[in-house]
Amino acid sequence: SSAVSKSSAAARGYIQDRFLRLLAGRRRRRAPLIHRGYYIRARAVDHCVRDFLLKTQSHPRTQIVSLGAGFDSLYFRLKDIGLLYHTVVYEVDFPNVACQKAALIKRTKELSALVGDTGGEGLEDYKLLGVDLSDLSELERALEKAGLDKDIPTLFIAEVVLTYMENSRSDAVIWWAAERFSRVCFLLYEQMHPEDPFGRVMQQHFSQMNSTLNSLAQYPDCEAQQRRFFEKGWTECSVMDMNEFFTCCTPEDEQKRVQALEPFDEYEEWHLKCSHYFVLTASKGMEPSWTPLLPNMTAACPVHAGISGLRRYGHHSVLIKPNMILTTGGFGEEDGHHCRIRNFHVLIKHAGCWKAGYVRKESPDKRWDERLYHTVSCVSNGLALVVGGRTSPSSPGLGMSWLKFPETCNALEPEDVTVELVSVQPAAEAAALRWRHSTTEVTFKGENYLFLYGGRSAAEPVLGDWCFLHTRHLSCTEIPVEGPGPESRHSHSACSWKGGALIAGGLGAAEQPLGSVFFLRELEGGFHSTSFETCRYSHTAHVHDGKLLLVGGVWFHSSVPGITVVDLKTGLCVDYTINVWPLMLHNHSSVFLPNEKELLLIGGGGNCFSFGTHLNAEPVSLSLSSILASH
Template structure:
């Protein structure tokens, strides 16, 4: 602990040190599942706990990004007689042991720096474990001062990074040579320091080393909903992320290093790194390691972490990592036309089950909304929701009601990512969904409710569950798909004017993305073969679909490479069946998925979702289907007391009021906790729908 830091500073230091223990457990779990190859992590953790797939992916891409930069440095500097790597806040990381075992540390000395208590614990492990001591080349000797362990090419120092003079002295005593090509590495370390101290460290490094590379991996974007949850998490742990306020994005971090004296600096987020630097076959290997269905949270996590590489000295200024990073660019930022005010929807009674995601909402009467399935909060715990709920509008307020399910022989099963289509005034059809990524054998289900239902009805609505006979040829259980009502105008009298449910895309437990479709005859509940001309679109899931002019509008989605799509497609009724037709938008649609969509008066509304342009979150996109003009509107959430996460949500468009009712939404925010929007939100759209 540094001098004069006091009890509060000591508590913060202890909390920061605790992040090492949690991190090493996650790293070991990631290696145990085969994401990374690291046989040394087992020696640094006494706790064995299998983490969630989302955590594994997060630590995998972090490891790949850091390893990429380290190996580029070693490759470029291989002609030098001596090299150095300094790892700040190294904790129990196994970088030295992996590199040494791979034979990559020829003529290279690794210096690891952390709090004295952490360094002493690590030194004791190395001395007490034969496999570790063998890699180092002996058990080493404890030196005086800050040295906790000293090997020929490995120095472990116990120093508080905030005390710059002590750090410089300790490195000097350990044999560091400023004239030797040096890499400085800081993985989620500097942000825990007060900004003045971390800035001083960056500037000191630029002044101290004439030929060096500084690699930084940290968080960013504190301003959006995910960023707010992230900050709250670290604040609860007494590990405040100091750098976020002053350096909130990639550009701010780049300027930070350039102003500190570094000659070159490039920064990209983890979405860009994953797509641009990891080969396709490796991505496919990782994506197949274990069942995964948290795409939104994965992309949001990656948009909130960056890898930075700064350099000085001609020898390192043009290393390939910089030119490649500079060549890779993200989507163009959205051009915002205006904003839409969000207000909490007034509900005159409290009801459990409206804090949820992965559910569906459907307007079964002009002012009655049925909410089905999903994952959310019930009885103080998070679980799959088996209860159905209704919202009934009365004047300006909504009344929440419950649903009593009839026909005990059939169960709702608590499915997620299904679809619900209201096909008449008394019934809706449920298609697909999953209970878990490996349990998806969920077929169709009829929901039957009273023909007449008004705002004066009682709070409990009776819904009968009916299992229909399985539809022919509908042999692929799926979720994250869409179902859209279309009308066939084929020349054949047998098809003419008949209504079908167009089931499109999604994913299954076998196929990570589906590109097939079915026409389900709603009366006979059987599949029909109807011709579709035109180029077959790219397979997708988590897209949107709306009925329009007898056909279906398909927008966005996530493709086979787990990258968002920006296409808008129209399944247009044609003389011999249907035809795929692209809808050109100006400007081009930003790639997007996990949104909802509605059509009103020739305009397509895309609501929320996830895109990889992390400088803002998706609001409402309005596309004029006649002209193709696309306008972006931000959602102004100043009146809300909590972050509004609009992915895995549902939305209901009320045409008479020109309002959007947003229900649910949110998910697991990496290791930072689960956020569920606590109440429905209302968006008034009358201004934007009449101003175009």
């Protein structure tokens, strides 16, 4: 339940609330992702409640009505810190829930000491009412009997409540509050974006719990919710998603405090969760606190290919030959359960079609170390270097390994591939102990190097250093780089171009997506940068004919990122949405085939907060001919 999750978040220091553990009943420790999700929910609600109390502090009396309050601790928290000296709190929920809460308060000394009784209607500043919200006439009657005054400043709170009601009934509550009260605010916290991949998993989760999110079909986004309140009689209405709230309404030192509480490596899932929840404040006679940002996108279309065995994320796919794609590592499905992937996967193009091949290990006793968020770089037709990666976010990063392949495919068995795993001597290991980094092939004075840049480690949440790794000797070479370098980042993309490295996007030290493209090139005086508006991370990227293709990822906009084409000469950006379900374009890999102008998207997905896990079922082939031709 939400009460248990909030209590777990409080126990880990995310929320300062000593009453949650008393109201939650049973205790259970949740994952860091769940803690962050309930932290931002609690902070958004608390921010708006305090804003209301601040604006009305000169009034002799105010009141708060919490609809569907459940076992929430709002009253106890505010009373404990002295913020209810002239405010009455009314909590409304089903009669059985209200009775259970009243009994819990009565038998819990710390709670009853603040309330002073069992939480009945006769108390001065706390009224606990058992009413079905869908019965509006009964709700109004019960509130009036308990002393609700329609002429003093009033705040209504509906925290993931109205969406469970039929839209006609929830709309009636919204209209009634605006119609009956002269000075009133409404705080709504709910889900949105039902049609993208995360949203569909979210809907399925609640449907399976017999708690259908009814409002999503009619009110799918911030704009629709805003129109809803204006049409129901509210004169002011502002709304923002949780990414924007965390960025704009949470002080930087508080952001850093939360980010340091636990080992964390689920950035995509965190930001996607935040993009699917909003906080809305509407008012009549009182002003809202902020304004929303609502960007727009355009469209493009994909084509599916039916191949199994690639339901995973945090992996790496690389074109090891013109007709062969090797995928290594990640977390996903293997042998019927979720785990870090132990086996290699190969796609082979035969007779014009991609098919899954069979991978033979040259030395079966040498096991793949089940790494995530690593890189694989081909240094020749028969040789690739694996760099970095991790097992657990709290474990040290992994080092380097060679992957060797036969020079030619066996003509008699074109679907068989042999892979030999060879350990690397620890000479350059220190630079490789990271994950979510990039390795890019560059040239300097006729020699080939891998430019190892950024990422994170168990000790550092974001890295900004780099290393030029000589591909023949596997030694870090000192090569001077002039001018200022890019800021620290991880989960960025990096492409080889004109002998240099193009670094795009990523997640910075403040856990904010970055919107810059840096170009490192020999004889060009170090890094040169430009910016693009679609800040993102956890994407993939490719360069073709002077165009940088940014594929998928996570950003803070309301839509899902598709493909952004950046003209590297003019800086012009054009965005295309990939409108397909069930496809999550983060934590994925992609391979670009320039001759065919085809993009193969492999794997991707992840945990959808507490709603379940979605892993892309099969590779998707995108034809980019029309997009590239238009540029």
